[in-house]
Amino acid sequence: MINITLPDGSIRELPEGATPMDLAENISKSLAKVAMIAKVNGDDWDLMRPLPGDSSVALVTRKDEEALEVIRHDTAHILAQAVQELFPGTQVTIGPSIEDGFYYDFARDEPFSTDDFAAIEKRMAEIVDADLPFEREEMDRDAAIAMFEKMGESYKAELIRDLPEGETITIYRQGEWFDLCRGPHLPSTGKIGKAFKLMKVAGAYWRGDHRNAMLQRIYGTAWADDKQLKAHLFRLEEAEKRDHRRLGRQMELFHFQEEAQGQVFWHPAGWRLYRTVTSYMRRRLEANGYQEIRTPQLMDRKFWEASGHWDKYRENMFISSIDQEEKILAVKPMNCPCHVQVFNQGQKSYRDLPLRLAEFGSCHRYEPSGSLHGLMRVRGFVQDDAHIFCTVEQIVEEVKAFCELLKSVYADFGFEEPRVKFADRPEQRVGSDEVWDKAEAALRTAAEASGLDFEYNPGDGAFYGPKLDFVVKDAIGREWQTGTIQCDFNLPERLDAHYIGDDNDKHRPVMLHRAILGSLERFLGVLLENYSGKLPFWLAPRQVVIATITSDADPYAEQVLAAMKAAGLNAETDLRNEKINYKVREHSVGKIPVIAVIGRKEAEEGTLALRFLGEEGNKQEVLPLAEAIARLCDDARAPDLKRG
RNA sequence: GCCGGCUUAGCUCAGCUGGUAGAGCACCUGAUUUGUAAUCAGGGGGUCGGGGGUUCGAGUCCCUCAGCCGGCACCA
Numbered sequence: 001m002i003n004i005t006l007p008d009g010s011i012r013e014l015p016e017g018a019t020p021m022d023l024a025e026n027i028s029k030s031l032a033k034v035a036m037i038a039k040v041n042g043d044d045w046d047l048m049r050p051l052p053g054d055s056s057v058a059l060v061t062r063k064d065e066e067a068l069e070v071i072r073h074d075t076a077h078i079l080a081q082a083v084q085e086l087f088p089g090t091q092v093t094i095g096p097s098i099e100d101g102f103y104y105d106f107a108r109d110e111p112f113s114t115d116d117f118a119a120i121e122k123r124m125a126e127i128v129d130a131d132l133p134f135e136r137e138e139m140d141r142d143a144a145i146a147m148f149e150k151m152g153e154s155y156k157a158e159l160i161r162d163l164p165e166g167e168t169i170t171i172y173r174q175g176e177w178f179d180l181c182r183g184p185h186l187p188s189t190g191k192i193g194k195a196f197k198l199m200k201v202a203g204a205y206w207r208g209d210h211r212n213a214m215l216q217r218i219y220g221t222a223w224a225d226d227k228q229l230k231a232h233l234f235r236l237e238e239a240e241k242r243d244h245r246r247l248g249r250q251m252e253l254f255h256f257q258e259e260a261q262g263q264v265f266w267h268p269a270g271w272r273l274y275r276t277v278t279s280y281m282r283r284r285l286e287a288n289g290y291q292e293i294r295t296p297q298l299m300d301r302k303f304w305e306a307s308g309h310w311d312k313y314r315e316n317m318f319i320s321s322i323d324q325e326e327k328i329l330a331v332k333p334m335n336c337p338c339h340v341q342v343f344n345q346g347q348k349s350y351r352d353l354p355l356r357l358a359e360f361g362s363c364h365r366y367e368p369s370g371s372l373h374g375l376m377r378v379r380g381f382v383q384d385d386a387h388i389f390c391t392v393e394q395i396v397e398e399v400k401a402f403c404e405l406l407k408s409v410y411a412d413f414g415f416e417e418p419r420v421k422f423a424d425r426p427e428q429r430v431g432s433d434e435v436w437d438k439a440e441a442a443l444r445t446a447a448e449a450s451g452l453d454f455e456y457n458p459g460d461g462a463f464y465g466p467k468l469d470f471v472v473k474d475a476i477g478r479e480w481q482t483g484t485i486q487c488d489f490n491l492p493e494r495l496d497a498h499y500i501g502d503d504n505d506k507h508r509p510v511m512l513h514r515a516i517l518g519s520l521e522r523f524l525g526v527l528l529e530n531y532s533g534k535l536p537f538w539l540a541p542r543q544v545v546i547a548t549i550t551s552d553a554d555p556y557a558e559q560v561l562a563a564m565k566a567a568g569l570n571a572e573t574d575l576r577n578e579k580i581n582y583k584v585r586e587h588s589v590g591k592i593p594v595i596a597v598i599g600r601k602e603a604e605e606g607t608l609a610l611r612f613l614g615e616e617g618n619k620q621e622v623l624p625l626a627e628a629i630a631r632l633c634d635d636a637r638a639p640d641l642k643r644g
Numbered sequence: 645g646c647c648g649g650c651u652u653a654g655c656u657c658a659g660c661u662g663g664u665a666g667a668g669c670a671c672c673u674g675a676u677u678u679g680u681a682a683u684c685a686g687g688g689g690g691u692c693g694g695g696g697g698u699u700c701g702a703g704u705c706c707c708u709c710a711g712c713c714g715g716c717a718c719c720a
């Protein structure tokens with residue numbers, strides 16, 4: 001007999017060779033029905049796999065979050081089986097579970113098409129109906145390699161070869177079909193259920209390396225039940241509606257065209273939003289000891305050679321030449337080297353440090369065509385960039401002040417806390433280990449002191465120093481880096497920046513590269529998606545539409561417009577010969593935060609009926625004109641100004 | 645950059661196996677003067693992404709280029 005300890009501490013006795021399934025049945029029939037896998041001494045364990053002896057066992061049921069991973073992984077397996085049955089000659093590679101679903105990468109000459117999905121899904125459903133047991137089998141390494149080679153599954157053979165010696169090789173059988181797999185799996189395919197759906201096909205490099213062959217990846221989503229699946233599909237639809245590219249068109253904010261790939265044409269409303277954001281940032285920076293500068297767009301190639309960019313970043317740089325001159329100029333991809341030039345003018349004393357130079361720096365980078373994405377990844381953009389020149393001793397204080405400023409700015413824009421990643425020294429780096437020790441410690445101390453909840457991103461630092469990256473998610477769950485702060489000991493050296501210390505000697509300053517919003521373009525994209533286009537009043541580029549009910553009210557509407565404009569509000573009139581229902585709908589759809597309705601009554605009484613976006617039904621406030629404008633002006637003040 | 649898909653009116657999209665283009669919304673005109681999410685009627689508008697080819701005939705088939713979309717890779 002073996003003793004099994006349950007999560008509640010109780011102990012059950014089971015015969016030798018008993019499985020977690022036996023345990024579940026021993027506890028209750030209903031538990032046996034919903035059990036998916038087990039955790040044995042903390043390890044994943046198939047329900048039908050004999051227990052190793054005395055152990056502590058927890059059963060994972062269909063309701064548990066962890067069950068989803070197993071369902072998704074199993075669904076990937078039946079996808080692979082279905083595909084191999086329907087498309088003979090297709091090689092299988094890997095197929096893990098991922099967020100919301102799974103994928104499987106196949107090697108096949110003919111591309112898969114979404115038109116194939118119906119047939120594949122049908123076959124998958126048949127495999128579920130067949131309720132094939134998943135059977136675990138351990139194999140000898142060489143035998144496994146030989147077997148997969150013989151089957152023509154060279155990718156699988158390669159996978160086994162690369163497994164560490166001594167690792168147990170297991171395969172899982174489901175009927176005739178089997179796959180190399182670590183497990184765990186459900187007892188049988190019937191347990192998977194049918195709450196899955198194939199979503200898309202995509203290319204993906206074998207082992208994520210662009211030098212390798214391109215495989216065909218089929219993505220799918222899978223859930224515990226139909227209700228969850230439907231909810232997920234609904235979420236996707238909703239997410240699509242808040243895509244900033246769609247909102248940009250609907251709200252007439254910006255457009256792109258192929259003659260200026262990756263560069264934005266900002267329309268009046270969009271540019272007003274842009275300016276609201278930059279004005280806000282300017283105030284915040286000035287209040288926090290930054291000085292704004294402006295540096296050139298084009299600099300001589302020699303300059304970029306000195307900075308190291310020509311060597312390290314050349315393929316991302318736009319260059320320019322002119323007929324009459326030999327010189328080659330490069331459009332700046334970053335502002336940092338230019339900022340060093342400003343620092344280098346005249347002599348700097350330790351008393352000048354920290355020196356914080358800020359620029360709304362226009363940069364251009366030749367990004368790979370496949371990576372361009374609306375406002376999120378562009379070739380021409382503006383950074384809210386700044387470089388802090390300071391001493392090593394000042395790093396902690398400066399980073400801390402930066403993190404606090406960043407948090408406050410994000411809060412003003414209504415963001416949830418961004419994900420923060422702390423990236424330390426990469427393989428390829430410059431500078432001594434002592435300096436790295438110091439820089440990393442300083443950055444970490446400062447991040448902790450600022451109360452940031454960050455995760456480690458080992459080895460992903462810049463070649464010149466460690467960094468903190470701030471990452472937000474877009475409507476479809478893709479993550480984008482916005483803010484960053486990076487310690488740099490390298491560029492000051494290369495471009496010979498120095499200051500005179502209190503010892504009357506020359507010293508190298510440290511440079512902190514930092515941005516809060518990152519790329520203005522990207523930030524605005526994220527902002528739009530975050531609010532589904534329903535921007536808070538202070539940011540809204542179109543704040544008020546004055547909508548008349550009858551043309552008798554037109555003169556009063558003009559008067560209201562003039563008063564609002566004089567008060568600095570972004571207001572416009574809608575005097576069209578349309579019903580008020582029509583106007584309200586159109587401007588609500590257009591995400592105008594406030595509709596000021598004017599009928600005969602308001603015109604006579606000198607009032608305004610204010611209707612606020614998002615508030616259902618007849619909820620409105622009727623206020624005397626002056627009061628209404630005062631109220632709106634109060635709402636229109638940026639958060640930093642409200643704080644006074 | 646790589647793989648796949650897509651590109652038809654200002655926008656969203658129809659157009660079966662080839663027979664010289666349609667809808668809704670928007671726009672314009674007229675009627676309606678209207679009280680909180682679409683008033684009615686009429687009208688104009690398209691080199692079907694560019695180029696090449698097959699064919700008696702191409703929006704539809706083939707080639708090619710570009711852009712966009714989805715992934716992958718990239719993001720110093």
